[in-house]
Amino acid sequence: MRGRWEQLMHLPREFKEMGVVLSRMNNNCRVASREAASTIQTVNSTSDREVNSTDSDHSSIIPIQNKDVCEPEEILVPLLPEITHVERGYITPLQVYNLLNAEEGQPALYDPYYILVLDCRSAERYKDSHVVTARASVTVIHPELGCLISCIDLQKYSVILLYAEEGSSPVGSVKARADSPDLQRCFFQLSALGMDPVILLGGFTAFHTLYPFLCTSRMVLLEPERHTLTIYPSEILEGALYQGSAAQAENYRIIKNLHITHVVNATANSPDAFPNMLCYLRLPLSDDAQQDLVEALPLASRFIHQALKGVPAGRVLVHCSMGRSRSSALTLAFLMEHRHWSLLHALRWLKERRACTAPNINFLQQLLTYEELLFGSRLTSLDDIRR
Template structure:
């Protein structure tokens, strides 16, 4: 059979509401998913020495287990290799112009940065003298760095809300001025994040989010113009999130088909929202729980469904394919 996203076995009448809540307290309708063929689903890997726009976006935000370090000056160094005039006009948030690489604060810590990303107009290094000098300095120091695939042109096209004219040096300035956004899961329409992010209207508007799945008891669904699916469940191993997997699929599949953008959230964006996202990936990509988890963990390393949710996902895998491929218990212990 083809991808589940195009299967007619899903009903398309999931109830949704704009500026309101959908109390999803009943099991979703049973559909005949048994017998779908498993397809390999792998990460889109950039070539050696390069990083994709999606991965840089997630690196800049709260997708990882080291969120508390995102604002630390030594966490991520982004260097703009374009000419100074282009940098002054607009650049990726927190980026420095390549001419700054020789300055004290950067040069003295060149080997202490956890990540170093360089970008030009496109994927190439460019040919201006300052860019070449900065690259030589990094290479001579033995500092590892990667080039941004597509450069500034591609990044600004996809994430304009992460480009500005501000130059930020200190951690205090970063904490005060830099907004952390939800993780990008499926380009460029499905995001996963926290309840606090979901309630920030300016953030939601800047990202172009049109639909939100709220799996929490802590947060309301009240942003104007946003279509919500509310599933009121606790992050508890006994909560039956499995009963809502097909409903979640129908909601998100509708968003994708109509060209919208969706955010899936719970409280911390770790357990309930990860479970919902995994169920959608498994069904839409007809992939195993293990492949779906590897993909989501790459995009949002803090993802960690509780044991009960992992077992429900294992049951869902068997329900979709008529066969068990992933040991959900073992996967939970490995997280």
């Protein structure tokens, strides 16, 4: 397998056989798509060559032919992911977004006992708008009556999340108690009952600023109501890179709310849903032991990179059928090449943000080879990533 990777650095490939296509769209994204297409079609080029395009708003398909795959110009130096310090007891808005949209077989939010969200603001603020599925805290932790839910029922929840209007002061500090006394009371009462609650960093204000589409004035508590909720793709890099399913890539509400501009479609059968609106890279891959990723990994990596570095910066959705195997392999290749992370660190990062990540063993082995190509040596073992 490694021999094939090395050959790509010297020999042109005929991508038409693989069916790789770059879809073009309207003027709103033409400049960014030209840059991505030009980079994908050129190896170590010092000039920017545009792909033929028209001023029409209709999508056209451009087969990539007789061009080398973009390979790293030099051996990369591995880096560690930067860890953002968060005060004890807090959880970031991005983490809450991914919790609310987590999928394990089916969307986790459909389970009434998956996450208990307690709004510790006033009743008026709660009625005005709150995080989806949230309850007013007084319905669970009453100022005088104590906990209104039995400890047995509380233990059924995987996550207990609290939030105030704002807040980032250390839990239990004088400032925290002054700024959000109801939240602090709930936190310590739940802790005394043996629970492990977490607090939304920045409160409702911070979350609503980033994810207004996950806030509502409706009470959504029961399982039938939860099944009506829109489940969004996982956010891998904040405000930049998302990974999800084909169904999510076809949902206009999701595309609009996340401000997606570019899509990597890694399916063999799902069409590009919005070719006149978005830039697409189509990689018709199969999720099996025979699928070769030699061309797909560097193509997807460069496409994502060019989209994110555009002016203005784009937002990319990478998807396959379920958003688990093929899309994960492509996302991992990007994180390895353009964040300079080993496969092990990239996989840990991805799984923290998308728990259902599960590239098949064939893809993992090819990613290990890609890691060796990028960094000049094998940094990760198969045993490391299968634990």
